[in-house]
Amino acid sequence: MAMLKVTDLKVSYGVIQAIKGISFEVNKGEIVALIGANGAGKTTTLHTVTGLLSAQSGKIEYEGHDITRMPGHKIVALGMAHVPEGRRVFAELTVLENLKMGAYTRKDKTEIEDTLSKVYKRFPRLEERKNQLAGTLSGGEQQMLAMGRALMSKPELILMDEPSMGLSPIYVNEIFDIIQEINHSGTTVLLVEQNAKKALAIADRAYVLETGNIALEGKAEELLANDSVKKAYLGE
Amino acid sequence: MKNVIEQLINGLSTGSIYALIALGYTMVYGIARMINFAHGDIIMVGAYALYVGVSLMNLPIAAAILLSIIVCAVLGITVEKVAYKPLRKAPPLAVLITAIGVSFLLQNLALLIFKATPIPFQSVIQVPSVSIGGITISGVTIVTLVMTLISMVILTLFINQTRAGSAMRAVSEDKGAAELMGINVNRTISQTFAIGSVLAAIAGILYICQYQSLRPTLGALPGIKAFVAAVLGGIGNVPGAMLGGIVLGLIESIAKAYISTELSDAIVFGVLVVVLLVRPSGLLGKLKNEKV
Ligand SMILES: Nc1ncnc2c1ncn2[C@@H]1O[C@H](COP(=O)(O)OP(=O)(O)OP(=O)(O)O)[C@@H](O)[C@H]1O
Ligand SMILES: [Mg+2]
Numbered sequence: 001m002a003m004l005k006v007t008d009l010k011v012s013y014g015v016i017q018a019i020k021g022i023s024f025e026v027n028k029g030e031i032v033a034l035i036g037a038n039g040a041g042k043t044t045t046l047h048t049v050t051g052l053l054s055a056q057s058g059k060i061e062y063e064g065h066d067i068t069r070m071p072g073h074k075i076v077a078l079g080m081a082h083v084p085e086g087r088r089v090f091a092e093l094t095v096l097e098n099l100k101m102g103a104y105t106r107k108d109k110t111e112i113e114d115t116l117s118k119v120y121k122r123f124p125r126l127e128e129r130k131n132q133l134a135g136t137l138s139g140g141e142q143q144m145l146a147m148g149r150a151l152m153s154k155p156e157l158i159l160m161d162e163p164s165m166g167l168s169p170i171y172v173n174e175i176f177d178i179i180q181e182i183n184h185s186g187t188t189v190l191l192v193e194q195n196a197k198k199a200l201a202i203a204d205r206a207y208v209l210e211t212g213n214i215a216l217e218g219k220a221e222e223l224l225a226n227d228s229v230k231k232a233y234l235g236e
Numbered sequence: 237m238k239n240v241i242e243q244l245i246n247g248l249s250t251g252s253i254y255a256l257i258a259l260g261y262t263m264v265y266g267i268a269r270m271i272n273f274a275h276g277d278i279i280m281v282g283a284y285a286l287y288v289g290v291s292l293m294n295l296p297i298a299a300a301i302l303l304s305i306i307v308c309a310v311l312g313i314t315v316e317k318v319a320y321k322p323l324r325k326a327p328p329l330a331v332l333i334t335a336i337g338v339s340f341l342l343q344n345l346a347l348l349i350f351k352a353t354p355i356p357f358q359s360v361i362q363v364p365s366v367s368i369g370g371i372t373i374s375g376v377t378i379v380t381l382v383m384t385l386i387s388m389v390i391l392t393l394f395i396n397q398t399r400a401g402s403a404m405r406a407v408s409e410d411k412g413a414a415e416l417m418g419i420n421v422n423r424t425i426s427q428t429f430a431i432g433s434v435l436a437a438i439a440g441i442l443y444i445c446q447y448q449s450l451r452p453t454l455g456a457l458p459g460i461k462a463f464v465a466a467v468l469g470g471i472g473n474v475p476g477a478m479l480g481g482i483v484l485g486l487i488e489s490i491a492k493a494y495i496s497t498e499l500s501d502a503i504v505f506g507v508l509v510v511v512l513l514v515r516p517s518g519l520l521g522k523l524k525n526e527k528v
Contacts, residue, residue, distance in 0.1 A: 052412050076418035088413040090406050101283070101406050104399070105418035 003028045003065070003157055004049070004080075009058035011041075011048050018044045020212035021058065031179070031189040033109070033199040033220060034208035034235055042192040043085050045209070046159050049190075050082040051075050062157070077105040081155035085162050085192075087146040091135025095126055098134050098145055101216065102152030112152070119148040122178065140171035147178065157188045164195050176202055190192055196233035199222045241371055244486060245492045246440035249377040249446075251485020252384035256439035257462030258469065258477035259391065261288075266408040266472040267428045270331045275317060276459015277346075278433050280452065282308045282440030284346060287357055287450055297360045310334045313426050319392030321422070344454035357504035380442045387438055388478055391431070395474060402434025404428060408472070435523075464508050470521020479519055 002025035009018035009114065018041045026032045037040050047053040051072030060068045067075055073232045081102075090098050091234055099119060103112045120127035123144045129137065134145055143163055150158055164172040178199050183189050183202075193199035200206055208216040208229065216223065223229050244367060264272045285307040289300025319338050323331050363375030395401040406414040407424045415421050443458055444450065461484060468478025487507055491500040511519065 006250075047412075049276060050416060052415060071420075073418050073420045075415065082416045084413060084416060088410050090408055090409045090413065093402065093405060096403075097402055100399075101414075101417045101419075104403065149417075205335040 002026060002061075003063060003076055004005070004190065005059075005061045006045075006049065007059040007061075009045070009060065010056040011044050011053060012056050013044075017056075018212055019048070022207075022209070022212070022214045024207050024214065024217070026188060026190050028188055029183075029186075030204045031183050031191060031202055033196075033203035033206040034190065034192045034209060035194075035196040035199055035206060037232075038100075038194075039211070040209040041212045042209055043082075043161055043170065044081060046084075046161050046192060050080065050159065051081075075155050076155075079154075079156035079167065081150035081153045081158045083122065083146045083150045083158065083160040083163060085165070087139075087142045089109075089134040089137070089142050089145050089161065091133065093134055094131050095134055095137070095145055096130040098149050099126070099130075099152050102149035103154075105153060110155075115152055115154055117150050122151075122181070123148050140167050140174075143167060143171070144178075147175075147182075151182070155187060157190065159190045161192045165199065172198070196229070197224075234236060239493070240368055243489050245373055245377060247373070247486035247489030248482065249380045249485070250489060251465075252380050252480040253439050253443050253446075253458060253481075254462045254465045254484050255478045255481025256384055256387060256435045256442075257458055258466040258481045259302050259388075259474065260436050261466040262469070262471055262474060262477040263404075263428050263432050265466070266474075267404065267425055268316075268320065270320065270328065272315075272320075272334065272432075272464070273332065273341060273459075273463075275432065275436060276457075277339050277342035278308050278312060278436040279443060279458060280346060280436035280455035281311055281342060281439035282451055283357075283444040283454060284350060284446060285437075286375040286441050287355065289416070290360060292494035293358070300360070301441060304441055305434050307436035308433040308440070309430045312429040312436075316426060316429040316472070321425075343452045343456075350452065352452065356451050357444055357448050359448055360441075362432070367475040374440070374458045376445050380446070383420065383438060383442060387435060391435070391474070394431075400424075400427065425510065426489075461504070464504065468508050468511055468518055470518030473520045473522070474519055476520035483519070 004026040006025065007023050008021050009019055010017065010021050034042050034045065044053065048055050051070055055068055059066065062078060062080060065078060088100065099116060103115065106112055125141055126145060126148050134142065137145060147163065163175050167175065179189060179191065180202050191199055191203065200223055203220040205218065206220045206223050207214050216229065238471065260275050261272065285304040286300050289295040289303040290297065295303065315338055319334050320331060323334060334392040343524045359376060361376050361379045363379050365372055365374045366378060395404060403419045403424055406417065407419060407421050411421050462481060465480035466477045468484060469476030484504060488500050488504050489505040495503060
């Protein structure tokens with residue numbers, strides 16, 4: 001059974017239909033990439049899955065629960081975390097306060113401390129800057145904070161929206177390495193990326209979104225070899 | 237000299253009340269991005285609730301104070317739920333007009349129930365005045381200063397040190413991201429209205445103990461002054477509201493004593509204009525530096 005199963009999802013902003021009936025699934029342990037051009041509807045899809053937007057129709061199931069109409073703040077507790085587009089760290093809160101916000105739904109203090117030390121181990125920079133306001137971090141550091149914050153909820157599934165956006169090439173490589181590490185340590189990943197080449201390189205499967213519809217889907221290596229994907233998304 | 241110090245203490249005391257009210261404006265603005273123009277009338281409701289408790293129900297003072305605080309908290313939450321929440325995505329002007337409507341509604345309900353004739357009210361604060369070096373400070377003033385200080389310390393600790401306080405700060409920065417953390421945004425907004433209203437109730441109680449007379453419009457003037465204080469300090473900024481209130485009270489008191497009673501309000505607004513010309517986001521407000 002799929003961990004996340006989206007069926008015939010439609011989402012609209014007023015009269016503009018951004019998602020026109022898409023179906024996809026993510027299985028436990030996978031990295032699934034969702035790629036597509038600007039405005040294809042990738043962010044809209046993720047926001048609908050985590051309850052920031054409501055679906056017009058269709059169904060979203062997570063670990064057997066129907067979460068289509070569930071308010072966003074209840075979804076985290078089911079084990080799904082979302083690293084939003086543009087990072088959206090709390091600029092006026094310290095790095096540590098941001099991380100603690102990530103663990104907001106968790107109660108056990110010692111377990112939270114344990115996760116915190118794991119996050120610090122993965123992102124040593126965050127520990128060095130734990131008392132600094134998040135707004136003063138560099139873009140790459142903010143991305144790490146956004147990821148660390150999501151990991152603080154100890155998610156089974158993590159959704160990431162363009163984690164490499166606006167980062168220098170060194171950071172981009174680091175971020176993709178970290179995504180793989182997160183996946184190897186047992187967290188399933190749904191990855192939205194503009195950087196299709198890198199995303200397909202680490203993904204197991206992928207979906208190509210074109211103006212609200214899924215145009216293509218398949219194994220990541222097959223899509224990497226696909227001529228139309230090469231032309232449209234890989235710049236070859 | 238003695239006179240100056242007395243005026244400063246008076247100013248500090250009036251300013252404390254403005255500050256307590258200004259906190260409600262600023263916290264609500266911070267979290268809901270709206271000016272709750274009905275906030276001043278919460279003070280009025282708090283004052284009448286105290287009167288009902290003390291004079292009509294003959295409750296012990298502490299119980300009457302608690303009643304006033306609870307009534308205001310419930311009212312604040314209810315107003316948000318009924319009037320503002322449905323407008324969360326509406327244009328700011330619609331929200332503003334609704335808030336003004338709520339203000340009129342509360343004033344007119346008070347008018348209907350308690351009539352327009354001012355009701356005299358004996359201060360419930362039975363603290364003797366204190367004389368230091370020939371300067372006399374009234375009991376009401378002492379209690380006002382102490383209560384304000386305690387409220388501010390508790391509020392600051394709550395906002396900065398507790399989980400709910402961090403959640404409040406997170407929601408005021410980014411509701412969507414806060415929701416993704418598992419924070420119930422609606423509940424956090426409710427809590428903020430409740431806290432603002434509790435502070436307004438405390439302000440109302442202190443205010444009515446100074447002025448000793450109840451009218452349905454009694455909240456309007458301190459309400460508008462506190463709003464000015466919140467803007468002066470930097471709307472949305474909690475220490476700014478505290479500072480703005482105190483500064484406003486001091487200016488007003490000095491202006492009344494040494495310039496002109498009639499002109500004191502004009503001077504207060506004049507200071508606001510000058511401050512906003514120099515620092516458009518208020519004394520402690522941050523200039524928005526939009527990051528890409
Ligand atoms: N708040 C909104 N109101 C109206 N239309 C919107 C809104 N947000 C997005 N859209 C529209 O929905 C469509 C999908 O947008 P979305 O942000 O999901 O795209 P995306 O694939 O994430 O793009 P990008 O790669 O640029 O982030 C676009 O046509 C966009 O203009
Ligand atoms: Mg997007």
